Amino acid sequence: MVNCSLCEKPAVYINRISGKAYCKKHFLEYFDKKVRRTIRKYKMFGPKEHIVIAVSGGKDSLSLLHYMVKLSKRVPRWKISALLIDEGIKGYREYTKEDFIRVCKELGVEYKIASFKEYFGYTLDEIVMVGREKKLPYQPCSYCGVFRRYLLNKVAREMGATVLATAHNLDDIVQTFMMNIINNNWDKIIRLAPVTGPLDHPKFVKRVKPFYEILEKETTLYSLLNNLYPKFVECPYARFNIRWMIRRQINELEEKYPGTKYSLLRSLLRIISILEKHKDEVIQGEIKTCKICGEPSAHEVCRACLYRYELGIMNDEDRKKIEEVMK
Numbered sequence: 001m002v003n004c005s006l007c008e009k010p011a012v013y014i015n016r017i018s019g020k021a022y023c024k025k026h027f028l029e030y031f032d033k034k035v036r037r038t039i040r041k042y043k044m045f046g047p048k049e050h051i052v053i054a055v056s057g058g059k060d061s062l063s064l065l066h067y068m069v070k071l072s073k074r075v076p077r078w079k080i081s082a083l084l085i086d087e088g089i090k091g092y093r094e095y096t097k098e099d100f101i102r103v104c105k106e107l108g109v110e111y112k113i114a115s116f117k118e119y120f121g122y123t124l125d126e127i128v129m130v131g132r133e134k135k136l137p138y139q140p141c142s143y144c145g146v147f148r149r150y151l152l153n154k155v156a157r158e159m160g161a162t163v164l165a166t167a168h169n170l171d172d173i174v175q176t177f178m179m180n181i182i183n184n185n186w187d188k189i190i191r192l193a194p195v196t197g198p199l200d201h202p203k204f205v206k207r208v209k210p211f212y213e214i215l216e217k218e219t220t221l222y223s224l225l226n227n228l229y230p231k232f233v234e235c236p237y238a239r240f241n242i243r244w245m246i247r248r249q250i251n252e253l254e255e256k257y258p259g260t261k262y263s264l265l266r267s268l269l270r271i272i273s274i275l276e277k278h279k280d281e282v283i284q285g286e287i288k289t290c291k292i293c294g295e296p297s298a299h300e301v302c303r304a305c306l307y308r309y310e311l312g313i314m315n316d317e318d319r320k321k322i323e324e325v326m327k
């Protein structure tokens with residue numbers, strides 16, 4: 001058995017890069033220091049904020065909610081709320097929703113659940129079915145990602161958020177980085193910065209990622225040590241996503257060459273700073289306002305409205321407007 005490098009109690013975690021081992025108490029201190037350092041380094045929050053935490057009900061987002069509620073006790077002018085987007089994925093979302101509500105109640109946090117059904121009239125399951133019938137070339141995760149990002153911004157703003165915090169950890173970030181390189185999506189790589197926005201648009205809520213430098217195994221351990229670990233349920237659409245293959249490969253590399261993930265993160269930060277200097281070429285112009293729904297958009301019509309149009313799940317008035325714009 002390995003003992004803690006600081007107090008000789010049994011270790012629950014070994015940092016493979018520094019070689020240091022930590023018992024429960026010292027792991028939680030190490031975790032707290034690391035997250036606070038990340039928040040400070042990237043200037044994520046000011047002294048007065050309404051921080052809305054985007055929670056999926058999975059272990060990372062429950063950990064972020066738990067951590068931020070604890071941290072907010074030391075910052076009197078912070079308000080924390082939680083937001084869950086219910087895409088409408090049968091056999092998955094109903095379970096994570098239960099965990100979300102339970103943890104919010106335990107922490108005494110105000111929360112909101114916003115569903116695809118309520119805002120778009122269709123669940124993700126229904127959208128996927130319509131997309132297949134119409135033979136549209138999109139995978140379930142494409143609809144899910146676009147509609148979820150759209151709602152997160154819109155609903156967080158409606159809740160009065162000054163900043164929206166998401167639970168992306170270091171593993172998520174480097175996986176998305178690799179996926180975007182494979183897909184030649186340089187504009188999406190800029191979005192992988194630890195802080196995005198406030199973009200030059202009054203309706204865009206600033207986004208931050210407090211777990212940016214935290215490994216997935218660290219957020220997992222944090223959730224276990226705080227009894228947050230939810231039931232394991234996997235999204236039925238996950239197998240269509242290239243992420244799982246990339247995840248396995250990066251994990252294999254990290255196993256053989258410890259430090260690979262941090263190294264990829266450093267490369268990403270370097271690339272982002274270069275891309276920022278060429279923003280106009282990468283993002284192609286200023287942030288606009290969608291001519292259909294009025295939300296911030298990279299183009300005349302936002303991706304969510306375009307999907308709604310292609311799926312045929314848009315009202316007649318908006319459909320006419322979009323056809324006018326596309327003429």
Ligand code: SF4
Nearest residue numbers: 140141144235237238
């Ligand atoms: S795996 Fe895809 S469809 Fe499922 S929740 Fe994630 S992004 Fe959405």
Ligand SMILES: [Zn+2]
Nearest residue numbers: 004007023026
């Ligand atoms: Zn210890």
Ligand SMILES: [Zn+2]
Nearest residue numbers: 290293302305
């Ligand atoms: Zn729109």
